[in-house]
Amino acid sequence: MPELCRFFGIVIYMYREVGGKHHFPHIHASHGSNKAVFNIDTAELMEGFFPKKERKLVEAWIEIRKDKLKLNWMKLNTAAGSPSFFKIDPLQ
Template sequence: MPVISMFYGIIIRMQSEHGGKHHVPHIHVICGDDESVFSLEGEQLEGKIPAAKKKLVEAWIEIHKEDLQANWRLLDEGEQFFKIDPLK
């Protein structure tokens, strides 16, 4: 699963999942031993991460919503994804 961004000990991954279990465009967030799934609208769909890290991810999603949607379309069409700037 491609890594599209990393910041503050958080790894963001994305892959297109035709018929996947989440049924919406989403990202996978890894933070240490914790993992969570967020929709591109910022809703936590599954898993858990520390509350402070969750707030950072939610802010990053809001800032990069258009880039995330573009990456989802690219991956869905089998095209090359692009990296998204980390939260600074």
């Protein structure tokens, strides 16, 4: 699973889900044993659970990096053969 970013113990992933149940631009996030899916357009938690503090960090990161996330989503879902993506800067 391609890792886009890591900050404050949170790991952000984006990967191609051919035939997957999520048909909107989204990211997967993990923190300890918690896993969640966030909508890129709205930064909304769509599935899973994240503690409030970490959820707010992910939501802020999505808002700040939305353009890069959308570009990555486009690259990942239009790549022929091996999907491509680029790393995105963390919160600091």
